[in-house]
Amino acid sequence: MFDRDVEWRALIGFATDTEPGATLGVVSGRRRQGKTYLLAALCHALGGFYFGATEATDAESLRRFGDALTAHVSPDVPFHFHDWAEAIDAVLALGRDRPVPVVIDEFPYLARNNPEIPSLIQAALRPLREQRTRSRTRLLLCGSSMGFMGRLLAGNAPLRGRAGLELVIRPLEFPLAADFWDIADPTLAIKVNAVVGGTPAYRREFARNDSPADATDFDDWIVRTVLNPQSPMFREARYLLTEEVDARDTALYTSVLAAVANGNATRGGIANFIGRKASDLSHPISVLEDAALLYRDADVFRANRTTYRVAEPLIRFYHAIMRPVWEQLERPGSGDRVWQASRERFRSKVLGPHFEQLCRDWSLHHAPPELFGGLPARVGHGVVTDQAARTGYEVDVAVIGIGDGGRPPLLAVGEAKWGETMGIAHLERLRHIRDLIEHSGKYDTTGTRLLHFTTAGFSDSLRTEAGNADDIALITPQDLYRHR
Helix, strand or coil: CCCCHHHHHHHHHHHCCCCCCCEEEEEECCCCCCHHHHHHHHHHHHCCEEEECCCCCHHHHHHHHHHHHHHHHCCCCCCCCCCHHHHHHHHHHCCCCCCEEEEEECHHHHHHHCCCHHHHHHHHCCCCCHHHHCCCEEEEEEECCHHHHHHHCCCCCCCCCCEEEEEECCCCCHHHHHHHCCCCCHHHHHHHHHHHCCCCHHHHHHCCCCCCCCHHHHHHHHHHCCCCCCCCHHHHHHHHHHCCCCCCCHHHHHHHHHHHHCCCCCHHHHHHHHCCCHHHHHHHHHHHHHCCCEEEEECCCCCCCEEEEECCHHHHHHHHHHHHHHHHHHCCCCHHHHHHHHHHHHHHHHHHHHHHHHHHHHHHHCCCHHHCCCCCCEEEEEEEEECCCCEEEEEEEEEECCCCCCCCEEEEEEEEECCCCECHHHHHHHHHHHHHHHHHCCCECCCCEEEEEECCCECHHHHHHHHHCCCEEEECHHHHCCCC
C-alpha cells in the first residue's frame, strides 16, 4: 500500500470501535483510486466480510450475496435470502461477539436495481432495534459513482444522519504522485501529472509500471502508453464518463467536457462550443460536478463570475489531444505521428493550465508557512479590471487570507508560466495588478507578495530585484516538490 495512511487509520478506527451498536460508514471516490484494495485489505486484516456487487439483476445480486456470506461463515445451512432485509440482518448478526467490518463494494449497482435498499438499511439501523443494539457490525458502503454516493447522505436521503464515517478516497496529490511514479525530476513529474494525474492504477495496472526513464523519454512514453491502442490507457478517458451511473446523455456530457478542455471555461463559452443555449447547461454541468469530473471555480476578483475546469487530467488530455484525431490514433503505429503534430497543443491546452492549477494547489496545501505571513483561507484565480485602460489582467494565483471581520487580506498574487523565462516585465505587471486591487477596495493588499512560478528560470535583473525586496518570491519546480 502506497501512502493512504490517513485513510487506513480512519478505516481501522471505525472498524475496531468497541462501542455497542451497529454503525454505518460510506466510502467513495472515482475509479482506480484503490478503494477496493483498501477495503479488501481491511476485511482480510480483521476477519471481516467483503462483497463486491456487479451489474446484475436484483435477484441475482441477492443470491450472490447469500453465496458469498455462506462461504464466509460456513453455516450448517446455506443462506437463501428472500429479500434484502433478511440479508442485512444476517450481516448485523456477524457483529454479535466483536466489532467486525462488513463491506458492500460498488453499492450503486445494488441500489440502481433495487432503490429500496438504502431505506432497508435505514430501517435495520433504527436506534432501538434489537438487531442493531446487540450488534457491533461496522457496515461500509462503497461506490465509484460520485454523484450517487454524494446523495446517499444528503438532504432527505434515507441514510442521512446514520453514518459514523464518510471517507473520500482521492487521487494522490502531485508530490506523492511523483514518488509513486519514481520520478525525481520535478519538471518531468509535472508533465506526467498533467497526463495521468494522481490515479494509482494508471501506473500499476494500466501502464504496467512503465514510467518515463528521464526527460528525454517522455515523448516515447506518451506514444507507448496513452497513445497506444493496445494499452488500457488508450480508451480509459472514454470509459470514465460512461461508468458514472447518472451520466445518461453521454454525448452532451462529453461535449461539455470537450468544450472546457479546449479552453472554453465559462458557461457562455461552453454553450457556443456545443451549440446549445447557456440555460440548457445547468443539468449536465451539475451532473459532471457531482461526478467530480468538472470543477467550478469562482473568480476571486469579480462577483458572480464562474469558470470551469476538467478535474481529471486524462480526460483533459483525451479531449485536447486524442479525440480530434481518434480515427488516426486507432490505427496501430500512428501514435508517434499524432504526437509530433500535437506537442504544441499539449503545451497550450494541457500543460499550461495544469501547471497553473498545480501552483494554486501548492500555494494552498504545500507552501512554507512563512511565505505568505498568514494562513491561506483559499487560493483561486480571476481577472482584475483596469477601468482606465479598459482591459483586464488574468491572475493565475491569488492567495486569500482570513478576514477577521474586515477586508480579507490578499496574501499573494502570482503568475505561472510554463517554459518562459520570467523577467522585470512580469514583476511590473504583478505590481500594477496589486495596485488595481488595492484601489478596488475588495482586499487588503498591505502585505501582498508577488509570486513568480516558471519552469524556465528567471532573468538576472529579476533575481536582483527579488534579492532586494521582501515582497517578491521566485518559485521553481524544485521548490514545488521540495517538501515531498
